[in-house]
Amino acid sequence: MDLHTLSLSGLGKLLQTKQVSSVEMTDYFLTRIGNNTDLNAFITLAPELALEQAKSADKRINSGNSSLLTGVPVAYKDLFCTEGVQTSCGSKILSNFISPYNATIVERLQNAGMVMLGKTNMDEFAMGSSNENSYFGAVKNPWNLNRVPGGSSGGSAAAVAARLSPVATGSDTGGSIRQPAAFCGITGIKPSYGRVSRYGMVAFASSLDQAGVFATAAEDAAVVLQNMAGFDPKDSTSIDKPVPDFQLELQQTLSGKTIGLPKEYFSEGLDADIARAIDSAVELFKSFGLNIVEISLPKSELGIPCYYVIAPAEASSNLSRFDGVRYGYRSEHTDDLVDMYRRTRSEGFGDEVKRRIMIGTYVLSAGYYDAYYRKAQRIRRMIAEDFDNAFKQCDFILGPTTPTTAFELNSKVDDPVAMYLNDIYTITANLAGLPGISIPCGSDKKGLPIGLQLIGKYFDESGLLAMAHQFQQHTDFHKQIPTGYQA
Ligand code: GLN
Numbered sequence: 393m394d395l396h397t398l399s400l401s402g403l404g405k406l407l408q409t410k411q412v413s414s415v416e417m418t419d420y421f422l423t424r425i426g427n428n429t430d431l432n433a434f435i436t437l438a439p440e441l442a443l444e445q446a447k448s449a450d451k452r453i454n455s456g457n458s459s460l461l462t463g464v465p466v467a468y469k470d471l472f473c474t475e476g477v478q479t480s481c482g483s484k485i486l487s488n489f490i491s492p493y494n495a496t497i498v499e500r501l502q503n504a505g506m507v508m509l510g511k512t513n514m515d516e517f518a519m520g521s522s523n524e525n526s527y528f529g530a531v532k533n534p535w536n537l538n539r540v541p542g543g544s545s546g547g548s549a550a551a552v553a554a555r556l557s558p559v560a561t562g563s564d565t566g567g568s569i570r571q572p573a574a575f576c577g578i579t580g581i582k583p584s585y586g587r588v589s590r591y592g593m594v595a596f597a598s599s600l601d602q603a604g605v606f607a608t609a610a611e612d613a614a615v616v617l618q619n620m621a622g623f624d625p626k627d628s629t630s631i632d633k634p635v636p637d638f639q640l641e642l643q644q645t646l647s648g649k650t651i652g653l654p655k656e657y658f659s660e661g662l663d664a665d666i667a668r669a670i671d672s673a674v675e676l677f678k679s680f681g682l683n684i685v686e687i688s689l690p691k692s693e694l695g696i697p698c699y700y701v702i703a704p705a706e707a708s709s710n711l712s713r714f715d716g717v718r719y720g721y722r723s724e725h726t727d728d729l730v731d732m733y734r735r736t737r738s739e740g741f742g743d744e745v746k747r748r749i750m751i752g753t754y755v756l757s758a759g760y761y762d763a764y765y766r767k768a769q770r771i772r773r774m775i776a777e778d779f780d781n782a783f784k785q786c787d788f789i790l791g792p793t794t795p796t797t798a799f800e801l802n803s804k805v806d807d808p809v810a811m812y813l814n815d816i817y818t819i820t821a822n823l824a825g826l827p828g829i830s831i832p833c834g835s836d837k838k839g840l841p842i843g844l845q846l847i848g849k850y851f852d853e854s855g856l857l858a859m860a861h862q863f864q865q866h867t868d869f870h871k872q873i874p875t876g877y878q879a
Contacts, residue, residue: 395420396555397873400612403558404460407453414446414453414463418507421465425509425556428877430537433551435470435528436478437510445507452505460615462505467557469548470511471518472498472603473592481594482514482526482544485740486720495592496627497561497603497620504619509557513547516742517711518563518596520544521571521814524805525744532801533575534874535840539798542572542814545606549576552606554877559607559616563593565600566699567793567818570830573606574793574843577832579860579870580606581613584851585825586631588617589624597706598629600699600822609870610831610860614638617853633851641854642861647681649855652786656692657817666792669834669842674790676866677859687785689778694771695820696812701755701768702823707745708752714740747808776824783849788859791817793830793843821847829856832869841869 395403395417406412422439442465449463468474471481473491475498480486494502502508515525523531523546531546533539534554541550545562549572552560562569564582573580582604593603603620607613618639623632653674658667678684716722716736723735741749755764782789794814804811821828826847833844848856864870 399609400558403464407463414449418442418446431532431550432529433547434510435513438477442507442509449505459504465509466506467509467512467551467560469514469545469562471594474498482516484527485714489720496589496624515544516745518544519744521811533798534877542575544568546572548606552578562606563603565596566822567815569604570793570818570828573830575798577841579610579613579831581829583853584827588621589627589630591624591626595710597703609864610857614857636854638857642858644858650683650786651788651790652685652687652782654687654689656689657791661795663796665836666842670792673833673844687782691775691778698768698771699819701764704748704752705756705765708749772823775820779824789847791845793845797836797840827853829860831860
């Protein structure tokens with residue numbers, strides 16, 4: 393049976409009706425991963441643990457004490473701590489780090505009975521938009537092996553797009569779920585800040601980081617998110633707010649709701665094929681009875697400069713814990729303690745991470761704090777106010793996820809600013825803490841997928857998932873499998 397062509401619910405049903413066992417299913421996906429190593433989507437595979445988890449899932453299914461997720465495989469971005477399994481964050485400095493505990497989301501999905509296939513490749517410490525900043529090598533886009541899958545959750549996105557795993561987790565600090573979902577032609581949701589626990593997710597920029605899900609379809613993402621979300625006493629920034637029934641809400645009435653199209657998202661710099669695909673998607677939403685209004689997010693263009701002060705500032709502080717003493721890699725040839733710190737960090741971190749640590753240290757230093765960090769915080773507030781104003785006029789904000797489709801490998805590695813500009817449409821949602829989703833809505837002349845982004849009101853993941861689901865009921869972009877991965 394072609395298990396990889398099935399959705400998560402399709403797989404769940406096969407398990408529940410005992411047509412396929414979790415051991416067989418797990419074995420099937422592990423074999424598929426083994427046959428497609430050219431993508432470099434995984435850093436670590438955990439076949440023994442996976443088969444053990446699959447066996448206990450089968451027992452649970454037999455005993456009748458199971459859910460739709462029990463026995464279904466999942467892959468985790470390699471910044472979620474997984475007990476007993478390497479958690480590298482795509483970095484040399486954590487390349488020998490075995491976590492002694494599970495991240496809350498790992499624990500929760502494990503409790504639901506999901507089976508961990510392994511850990512996916514990523515840009516080092518989630519810094520990047522192309523997955524070329526990994527110590528373990530670049531990930532390739534399954535739609536075209538000469539192109540990037542997007543970043544920083546590129547391994548998770550490539551794995552789901554090539555159907556190596558039915559679903560995967562990711563993290564999004566400035567676009568790292570939505571942008572790779574767009575480049576790989578799949579669905580990716582970044583929930584509101586605080587909706588999902590960050591406990592055990594290695595921190596990049598704590599006030600922006602949020603965990604989310606990749607799946608082919610929104611209805612699958614809804615089930616996984618349901619099980620991940622909710623208050624966690626171990627994360628003081630997680631919100632104590634009831635989690636709605638995302639699956640039930642998929643069918644909510646959308647007719648009469650309003651979509652806002654920010655004029656700033658449709659200006660110069662947007663690829664013509666993308667603009668066309670978004671226009672047709674808007675027409676489809678209109679036919680569902682949604683109203684369309686033009687809105688303005690006047691501070692959008694300040695998103696990138698603001699983010700590239702705040703995120704590096706937080707990163708420089710978060711990454712100070714990697715010093716060769718507490719975790720991971722330690723340089724071997726050192727003279728004294730200070731020399732050991734210096735060499736460990738020089739050898740253990742890659743160029744982009746060092747660049748961020750230096751920017752962060754600079755903007756936080758006494759002489760420059762007011763000029764950069766404090767100013768960026770003020771702009772962050774203004775960006776959030778832009779959204780507050782926009783949401784007085786509409787329920788959802790719709791636009792492209794990215795200004796271009798997947799670009800060529802090596803084409804932007806030497807130009808950090810060009811790389812940073814990829815996140816122009818995604819980054820402001822993180823600065824404001826709002827939820828966002830990217831869904832496939834077409835392909836360009838080169839056959840590369842195009843992503844449509846919806847941004848919702850605080851904690852309206854239900855609305856985003858419903859919009860995505862109802863769109864997917866009328867389109868089949870999310871069902872396309874890249875040539876080469878169909879069989
Ligand atoms: N591309 C952005 C960066 O490099 C966002 C990364 C992310 O969301 N983790 O920081």
